[in-house]
Amino acid sequence: MKVDITDYKSIAYREAGKFEETRFEKIHNVIFESSLEASTIVAQEIASLIRDKQSQGLPCILGLATGSSPIKVYEELVRMHKEEGLSFSNVVTFNLDEYFPMDKHNIQSYHYFMHEHLFNHIDILSENINIPDGKVPTDELYQFCIDYEMKIKSYGGLDFQLLGIGRTGHIGFNEPGSHLNSGTRSITLDHITRVDAASSFLGIDNVPRKAITMGIGTIKSAKRIVLLAWGNNKAQIIQQAIEGEITANIPATYLQEHHNTTFVLDHEAALELTRVKTPWLVTSCLWTNILKLKAVVWLSELLNKPILKLTDKDYNDNGMSGLLTEEGTAYDLNIKMFNQLQHTITGWPGGKPNADDTYRPERATPEKKRIIIFSPHPDDDVISMGGTFDRLVEQGHDVHVAYQTSGNIAVSDEESLKFAEIANLFEPNAEIDKIISYLKTKRESDIDCLEVRNLKGKIRRGESLGATRYLGLKDENVHFLDLPFYETGTIKKGHLTSADINIICDLIERIKPHQIYAAGDLADPHGTHRVCLNALFMALDELKLKPYMNDCWVWLYRGAWHEWESYEIDMAIPMSPDQVLKKRHAIFYHQSQKDGVMFQGDDSREFWVRAEDRNRLTAKKYNDLGLAEYAAIEAFKRYHF
Template sequence: MVIEDQYTNASDISYREAGIFENTRFEKIHNVVFSNSKDASTTVANEIASLIKSKQAKNELCILGLATGSSPIRVYEELVRQHKEEGLSFKNVVTFNLDEYYFMQPQNAQSYHYFMHEHLFKYIDIEPENINIPKGDIQPEEIYDFCVSYEEKIKSYGGLDFQLLGIGRTGHIGFNEPGSHANSRTRLITLDHITRVDAAPAFLGLENVPKKAITMGIRTVMEAKRVVLLAWGQNKAEIIKETIEGEIDGHVPATYLQNHNNVTFVLDVEAVAELTRIKTPWLVGSPEWSKDLAAKAVVWLCEKTGKSILRLTDKDYNDNGMEGLLVKEGTAYDLNIKMFNKLQHTITGWPGGKPNADDTNRPERATPEKKRVIIFSPHPDDDVISMGGTFDRLVSQGHEVHVCYQTSGNIAVSNGEAIKFAEVALSLNPDDEFYKKVVDDVLSNTEYAPDSPETRQLKGIIRQKESLGATRYFNVPDEQVHFLNLPFYETGKVKKKPLGPEDVKIIYDIIDEIKPHQIYAAGDLADPHGTHRVCLDGIFAALEEIKTKDFMKDCWVWLYRGAWHEWDMHEIDMAVPMSPDQVLRKRKAIFYHQSQKDGVMFQGDDSREFWVRAEDRNKTTADKYHSLGLADYAAIEAFRRYFY
């Protein structure tokens, strides 16, 4: 671990033993990297707790600037824990929140007023009069005076002792969107389209997201004595690179933090994936050349030079900071052959292993010839969207394939779909009270309130039956399709419960029952609080508990990615090519999920339907293999092996 000496202005809580420091000439903001967001959040919470206690010892108030969104949730959870279990008091704490949607009633479940009380304030002993959150329900003519008074109140306490921040994909901090001035103060602002897209799931659709917000200004944030910015997941990697390594630019407001004299970015490993020292460390210094890093470097060099692997020369390596790799491996010729073979050996048309074949250089074992397989699918369509071709191939090659849908996916079914199915049922049985109640509940639901139990049940049934349509199309017997309905998901709201022991036990039990030789799981690392990541954490926890059983010695785990991302080329351990006919079969399987077509609720900022995204991604992976000098396939699905 490399320690950065410049870390001198922060609080008494040191990050030195908790995270990894390594600033380079490319980086303009001090940052610390943690292996996971939970440990990072705990360390940040400890800094805040230490500040509160030090102020208490001096009989002083502690003035905190607080943020909302998914990034600080675990920080707040840890502060609540310390209050309940260790007696941390918030009696001397005054808080100022960064922002609030406009127009927004405080009791609305999407308001930041509601968020802060649900995640922090209702569980601690802070004085109610010490809580300050921008008002989202004031009249337009009152906004200016309110914003001025908010600034004056912060100044009256001597400014913020500590400001906690997240960062949006536009580079916004608070709701200071691109174009915000360095001298801006608390004000009403129009939200960027990308910001609204990212907020759309909480509002059950982009059309419901407010277009304006009240936010603290850049200058207000910059005047805080201490600033800590949190970022988790691969979705933040691009903007983190731009903020830390780019020039100060009002179009990326977070870059203003380069001028703050006491700021730390606290990041997880996925959020730093694009930093130069992580992505291309050979451009920074002389790295230790592991097999994985060598593969990563060769793929990068091919992309940079536009050459296939076998055409790379000694000069190509030397001109791009890789002379140390050649010293270790010999000539470019020797290294190229080794890397070409490594990539070639990842390709297989037999994802369950090829019977009666030499499997020395194949990604999967030849034996047993017929394997029991579990495909874990976080939502009831991730299996066919993300690995439909491989799924189809496993079944057609005679393996016993079980599909385990971890959540009901009911929240992703629109009210319009629910009413449609309810009205079909009522046309057959007009007196059915269940479907009458669904129609009444949907029509009377206001302010994005959670669905009634009946509506949730119907939406879950819709997704179950769609899933069975797809699995039957692939000739999977119904008894091999399992709907786990993990409890953490069943809240009826976008906000889910934390993963609990009951969730892990359900996963454990199904693994124990099937005793698989292969497990496929969604390895999406984009959002540590997202459903895919929570489902993956549940699988990892179950594997940790069950791994000592004898049958697990013969069980291999393969991770696939979601609809948005694919593994980088150097990360791929198994690549399953698809013919044009198989691409079409995958598309047809996806089409069975009709509630997720044509204006799906959680589309993200990509307007393409899921089947188009999947086909484009699989074609891109195949094209990358071809550009590196390997065979030309129509499409490829990629997997990475997980060692538990």
């Protein structure tokens, strides 16, 4: 199907982001470097539509989505209302969906979400807000859905529909199997959808099994559709939706039949698109060094051949003849790329003393470095880089660990009650009694009181100190930052402020590090890892002109969910079998996160198992490319600020 990009809005996206129509793509899409930039452009389109309708004296009918993806869009609309006079007096909204059953005052309800992020801050008329009622009696639900559908049609359909996308490919709550012509209805949620929502509900057992949703047919009747997707956890489903065949198994593919749809993506969400992942299959390439390495690694993995065994024919048969034209022969190219990968491997993450560092990832001097390991939660350091942490301490560097958040929300009530009751056995007091009473009577929707949050934070502090002592770190080198943005007592966090940034700046100023390690997870723009990384980046931007920052290198590690691709790795730290076991034991100190962890996602393995499997897989990938065989490897990418 030919993509229609004649609409002026699509042209605006084309100019703002990266768009190249290819034979693989069946939906118009635009790639932005950041979700913030993309969200601003989307908000501007919505504002333009509202103003156009106002000038014609007409209502503007908006279909709205919830979830983390549209949050920045709503924030920008609120800003335009407050600072630029954008009025919503002519706007009528219809929300896509709502959990069922769900009280509208519950903080997990989409009614609560929409008022929290948008409606409470603009001049929309309350009677113009339409959100499915999660408390409608079951015997009235069928008629309610018909009435909701008819009300949309009474306005002539939706002028604009904003969408997110789930990992099942669902839009709204139209799960796999949804019919092309489906209307507003109740639906049973897919297990993966419930798993993805589990963190917001403090466990999958608390996630409703049903929902009310607009149908595929309702969505497709909108005059304009914009779908948002951020982060690498959406990359696979985005590729299938844009490049795959239309199928009920991936409801988002139905949008290929809509004449005015745009997928707005950040770079991470677009990683699996052919023009991003393997651009040499799409067009002639400007062969930068990183693209050469990416292509050679891809070809090696595709053919299951070590790099040094790739032939001219292998390159020519797989759309890479242009690369050979530049490089001469496969032999020359293979050796160059093999050496580049080999130079990433080092057993000296802080640099090897008295060694030629020309081809090493880190500097030999100074011999003993000051190092800060930033850990978003109190266990990310050992889960993600426990072997490297151990190596840095063993090799005599001045290592500091900075836990950016307390991680208190990830401690279960059962674990907290256990600690409170033990404390009460030693020294009964009113505060402990209050905590025990609260935990025993706490309701599902209750927000933890300050005393309980403090207890949960102390539990995680104690576990962290146990792990760092086991790795040989002095207590005075462990820093609990407790960044304010996190301390809300709920899943929903506050915004980063100067208070957060100043805390990080103060620590960096005090230590003046030669190395900084930080979690480089870029999946969810509103997830704690991403917010903590943004806080560090903002601090580095403030400090970058300080003389000592000229000697500071930043290394990014990945969390328990994803790993850097082989071609992205700038430093690979091999681990012996003994070191793998030592890392495992360090993780075990975080006992509150070991069994029945609250934010496990769709992976049933415990974090220590995930970490070991991931490290083994990285080592296997290096070995399959023709490099030395190791038990495990931790990987890092250098960030240039």
